Amino acid sequence: MISPTLGVCYYPEHWPEEWWETDAKRMAEVGIRYVRIGEFAWSRLEPSEGDLRLDWMIRAMDVLGRHGHRVIVGTPTATPPRWMVDKHPDMLAVDREGRRKGFGSRRHYDFSHLGFREESARITRILADALSDHPALGGWQTDNEYGCHGTTYSYSPAALEGFRKWLAEKYGTIEALNTAWGNVFWSMEYSRFDQIELPNLLVCDAAPAHELDFRRYSSDQVAAFNRTQYEILKAKRPDLPVIHNFMSRYSEFDHYHLAETLDIASWDSYPIGHLAKSSESDEHKALYMRQGDPDNAAFHHDLYRSVGHGRMWIMEQQPGPVNWADANPDPLPGMARLWAWEAFAHGAEVVSYFRWRQAPFGQEQMHAGLLRPDSEPAPAYGEASQVARELQEIGLDGPAGQGKVAVIFDYESEWAWEIQPQAAGFSHGNHVRGLYAAFRKRGLDVDVLPPTTSDLSGYDIVAIPALLTWNEALRSAVANFEGYLLVGPRSGSKTENFSIPPRLGPDLGANLLDLKVARVDSLPAGIEVAVKGGGAARLWREITVGNAEVVMEDEAGVPVLLSQGKLFYFAASGDKALVQRVADYMIAEADTPTLSLPAGVRCRVRGGYRVYVNYAASAQVLSPADDEAGYVLGSADIPAAGVAIARLATAG
Amino acid sequence: MISPTLGVCYYPEHWPEEWWETDAKRMAEVGIRYVRIGEFAWSRLEPSEGDLRLDWMIRAMDVLGRHGHRVIVGTPTATPPRWMVDKHPDMLAVDREGRRKGFGSRRHYDFSHLGFREESARITRILADALSDHPALGGWQTDNEYGCHGTTYSYSPAALEGFRKWLAEKYGTIEALNTAWGNVFWSMEYSRFDQIELPNLLVCDAAPAHELDFRRYSSDQVAAFNRTQYEILKAKRPDLPVIHNFMSRYSEFDHYHLAETLDIASWDSYPIGHLAKSSESDEHKALYMRQGDPDNAAFHHDLYRSVGHGRMWIMEQQPGPVNWADANPDPLPGMARLWAWEAFAHGAEVVSYFRWRQAPFGQEQMHAGLLRPDSEPAPAYGEASQVARELQEIGLDGPAGQGKVAVIFDYESEWAWEIQPQAAGFSHGNHVRGLYAAFRKRGLDVDVLPPTTSDLSGYDIVAIPALLTWNEALRSAVANFEGYLLVGPRSGSKTENFSIPPRLGPDLGANLLDLKVARVDSLPAGIEVAVKGGGAARLWREITVGNAEVVMEDEAGVPVLLSQGKLFYFAASGDKALVQRVADYMIAEADTPTLSLPAGVRCRVRGGYRVYVNYAASAQVLSPADDEAGYVLGSADIPAAGVAIARLATAG
Amino acid sequence: MISPTLGVCYYPEHWPEEWWETDAKRMAEVGIRYVRIGEFAWSRLEPSEGDLRLDWMIRAMDVLGRHGHRVIVGTPTATPPRWMVDKHPDMLAVDREGRRKGFGSRRHYDFSHLGFREESARITRILADALSDHPALGGWQTDNEYGCHGTTYSYSPAALEGFRKWLAEKYGTIEALNTAWGNVFWSMEYSRFDQIELPNLLVCDAAPAHELDFRRYSSDQVAAFNRTQYEILKAKRPDLPVIHNFMSRYSEFDHYHLAETLDIASWDSYPIGHLAKSSESDEHKALYMRQGDPDNAAFHHDLYRSVGHGRMWIMEQQPGPVNWADANPDPLPGMARLWAWEAFAHGAEVVSYFRWRQAPFGQEQMHAGLLRPDSEPAPAYGEASQVARELQEIGLDGPAGQGKVAVIFDYESEWAWEIQPQAAGFSHGNHVRGLYAAFRKRGLDVDVLPPTTSDLSGYDIVAIPALLTWNEALRSAVANFEGYLLVGPRSGSKTENFSIPPRLGPDLGANLLDLKVARVDSLPAGIEVAVKGGGAARLWREITVGNAEVVMEDEAGVPVLLSQGKLFYFAASGDKALVQRVADYMIAEADTPTLSLPAGVRCRVRGGYRVYVNYAASAQVLSPADDEAGYVLGSADIPAAGVAIARLATAG
């Protein structure tokens, strides 16, 4: 693990070579130590087939190295050059509407296209051969933002062929597939695997199991694509990390699965753009339009720390206005510092700003950098410099410790409830993030765990918010867990083949939870059913039968929270007030100590320090916690977009 | 005609054969007598071409028959098996965007594809040959929900070829077509029929007559498809009824025309889903989200009774939450009973719940049945049982008598105002249903008549709400009608070739109505023009000239209701208040006796009884009518979702 | 120049030949002198290839000529006949989704298709040969509404081929193109021109320079199409004007460029439909739903007078309800007169109503004419007659004089901010029209100038609202301008290759304006930042640096209006109140005299008269201005939809 360090994304190919030296020097002055390069440079590395030009990149690495920078080299596979499309016209993906997507932007390739997969391996091998021994090399990034712009799914002939093979391997016989998918329904039975089509452009919905398997297949192709690059890169330099930069609220492939061939998970954090593009309410968006959602970056820090086997970076950090949302407001002064501090508090090793200098040309010319296009400092330049100085002064280090609370985030559940929402607007991710935020608002550190977790020990409280189906590991973890478990609606309501289990959801043994979901009452957006004592159910209510104890019920007398021992079942999706009540109830039951945080303020403990960040647009006053021994940065009067760091009394 | 009886939809192919006996026994216990099977089973009847497996279906019929059930066998043509698509790749339809729709759900066929039409005849012949003599056979259902999922229209080469032939037959010469369509406008003139294209993917709108003829052509293909099956089935067993199950607010083909080859019209009644998917206001949807619109099912009962030559069934009755609306709420307790009683009151012979047991797999796994997937009773199980008991006790029977009021519902008018709304949001169907509801809220039984009606005698009031064009039969019926006639806006405003008639709309002789529509003032949604005395015009106002008497006018002095003798002309589309005022005015003029019904309560007379149903979510109090002699079911205190039945004093 | 005269659009081919005489006579009775014919008549002029039938058109011209009418003959190229599509199947355009658009409406051709361009030349030559010497011929109209229904852009093979050639000519070498477009970004570099694709159906956005060049290419094709017809027509009769009829708020090609081969610019004015289809607020639309926006027609009069080298006609004037908006209200009585008077006040030579008689068939059968379909007068018949009488009485004549204020309207800026809005909802056109209206509400005559203007002398105030990039002519005009200049946000923020200029926007020398836009704060719709003193910024705020003086700032202290000498920079987009404040500030600085106009009233001076029009739905009272010497039409009490004309004291 690397102690908290700043980085930046740099495109030497965009600038005259004579600028590189000054750029590298100024980066060092800011306090930057990691520089990512190369991930979009294929046309400069190989302008025509086989005409390799790695010299300039080596010279750029030389310059950067001379100024003490460690270079992360991106494989350039997100932007295959134009000549390759002549060679492989069918490497272009086909969208759900059946339209082949052309060259002229980025990510114009199909994960199922084996010819391009070989090109990807080839250029990776070339980079590994040429650069592995460069003294400035600090690691690799594979491709860039897998899946961005809806590119995980392709409905191409290549995808069709791959899908059929994948199904044949998975099911062995066509009878097994027919049974698994329930194809007797509507006479959808196949007699050969090569009769199966992709689930797009049908008359009405495909069988949900058909859709789910196509998502699994597509997810597997992304993972296989990454594995190839990983193996090539690790073969040369087993000591250097291979990293990928993931995204916010993006779940089209299984990141846990892909990360089996990564050393570090990084992600690209654009809090303001992410909020603008989210499904949050207009009020919430207005409140945080210059800061971003106060829990979204944190959630992803914790998610990707889990995806990355405990290692997490921010590969791209928003420095100012971006270019890709409907509107792109200026951040509050201080946010470029706050976001970095928050990331470090959640365990980030490197926070790398995107990008060094705003490009005056191309698609992202309205995206800010640390420098303006005229090379003058943009506001984030000073904020990054401040973070670098503060890091040195405080010496924050060590891993982000285990929280008291964990939530399980599962990619297949994301897909499943998208395929079959039953209540439009119901989302697994929103459900998980709602619970995450409710615990975090009480000052608790919350870990995010994969659905394959086999041991929940060490946690006071674990939430399984809206899980598609149980696997054996998790069943056993639940059975052996000694803390308080909150199982949310829809959990266990399906088999792995997307059918209703024989004993109905939540499909836990009666010894664990004597309760069945008899039916579902799904509600239109805007309709709420008040819960006695406060809050309301919305979108989803389950009508349950069984002998579990009723803890909360709604005004119609339908149970909303039930329990059996330390296992609690949340039989509805709730508004923020209800979710907070349920979280608070669990906290009280588990007797977990909390903090009282002002609105907009959040915190995270790392290495003996508690880092407070203020997402509010106004100053707030902190109440020092019992376990704190004063502030090493800032004070209890925390300004808008401010950071305060308290030393824990328990820390050396 | 069959006395009121319950039925259920059953899929023996979905369940182990050893379950069939118990299922049949339990159905009988509920009081069910009709069981529909087979309509999606083609892949089990003929798993590969020519490999016929009707044995299991015969065994299922044996079991059902042993328990006293009459079986309705559906031809399985809504779900052609996968191998057939290999044989006829072009049997798949093409949507308006030009995309061929694939295999993997249902209704994946093109009505214009003659090869599939022959396959449809072939499998129908096979079923007729194998099952006609089965003692349990009670009738046939052709296909399933013709047109569902937008399948009436296909923009395929097969449709193009068929359309050109149909036009050649209709017009004889290309000159006649050019004149009829007004092709001189914009130089759209053709010199040969094979130059005519389908009206999709044009630069801007097609000629309205072109669109209308394509709709007529497409409608005719559905009718021809049905005719083939009908003739095969009737040839074997002329005594057994051939039925089709139509849908709610679905008008893409002319149901009257299709029903020339049906013995009974049935429809699939899902009141909650239908309301959710409708264009009703959000307030109305919230008020009735667990009941359905209080007039929609009734309207369709009356419409399909008319379509079915006086015979009407509910082939699929919603039993609990469905799966296909954006949100799918649980019905109020009692609604599965109320809906059945209301259907019987409107003349239904059989009300058949969909489905026996909720399927744990496939696209509809979240659709309730009488049984849960674990075979335990769902709420509708008990409600159906209650209906069966009550039917036996009361002995309701006989035809639904003729009402005092009739409205004309015309499929071509639906198409015409969709093709040329002129005011976005104007809909023939909404217009008809608005008037229907206004009369029905006064306790009047309202019949729905086809536009080909040649005799209106027996009615106090007849409404022709928004008729595209007059035919000779209706012109003569109107001329000879001795009751009160309400002609609505747009009526008679076009010729059959979709052009403005020489004497302008409403195109009635000056002896009948001396009034011309000089021009139309169409209004944006949300703009209203108040009418003196109450209510408002919206969407549509006609500026008329002529000597008809003004009965109501709006605040700008524009006449809204005019009259000449007993003929009234409604020159606007109105909000609910105005439509009610106009209906009430007609009722007063005609001196037709009404009832005073509480909000949400509706009623219908059948066979000496008046059946009251309460769609409100709260209890209501009935005022017994003068012609009633007490309640045989329930009382004047009618609970939410309740039913009360009064015996008429006039009844034996 | 022609003195103010009325015209009408007439389709002799739609009516029996025996009606022509009466029609021509009645037109003359109304006071009509110009009749446009022929623009959709190709199928009647050439029913099959080479079978020319111009005799009927000559006879129609004979009849019209006998009644004193001058005939404008339209080339019929907007409606190629069906047989031509058999001959050139690829003449049909392809839309952005990749779908080829079929025959059956109008404008079914691709400007890039050279075969159709030759057909267009051929039929133009035929008309020129046959009709040039007809004594009734008064001029020509080329095609009809170029670009209507989104037809400027085609994504066809023909367009691709043309685009590649155009690029090769523009850039000479592929390296030059790669540099201009910034193709190093995302490895989009090409090695040959034939590798370049059209910018549709990409994975994400194309490079903005790629999009912009495609728009320039497409615009050039429209201009080239027009040039061919123009040259043919002028060769025969250099004395007769060649005219095209443009549209409202339509900017997909550069009208200034196209008009290099026109003698007169005409446009089609449908005030009510244009408002309904606009992005104005619902409140504004409700207020003016029967009148149209009070500044929109005027803006286009002034724009097209500029496009037409000082000569402007209304080729199609709305007479009553139209058929093509979502709802199509009846105009207030008087509007058909008001619109004509306003057009004349802004310099129109001919105002030609569309159309003579409402067609009972075809796509536009619900579009009013001067006559109803039954040949009775519609309301506009009398209003047009009144205008004709009033014109004769008053004798308005001469050019529309130069205003005190000018705004620059630039088509490339329209395209640029559509390609890269950065704030959804920001529009160059709205920005320009907002300023135009603010000055006009003060009674000022406002001219619209092209971006190639090289001399601004004579104006008190010139506004350059949101200009993409400077050209040398305009730079020099600005440098030499002695009046007050208002430069709006985004102006000069890009180079002609759509990249940020080295010295950043607004890219004026520091001697003119010492100010740089450091970054942009773009705001979601609905978010406003109040400006001290009144009004608010919305959508767009620029954060500037430099030494310009701050004139207005917002509540966050960000400058909104800055100045250096007489040059003012407006660093935000504003709500109506802010735009008005800025306009008023400029007026006060320039000491330009204004008028006080009641709400909804506007005016324009022409030939010694000031014409007042009242767009309000209620009567208003005018305050006579110092320079007026009484009313020659109407009075200070101006009714709803009224017109009043004051003689200027300065006039002879």
Ligand SMILES: [Zn+2]
């Ligand atoms: Zn991205």
Ligand SMILES: [Zn+2]
């Ligand atoms: Zn259906």
Ligand SMILES: [Zn+2]
């Ligand atoms: Zn147009």
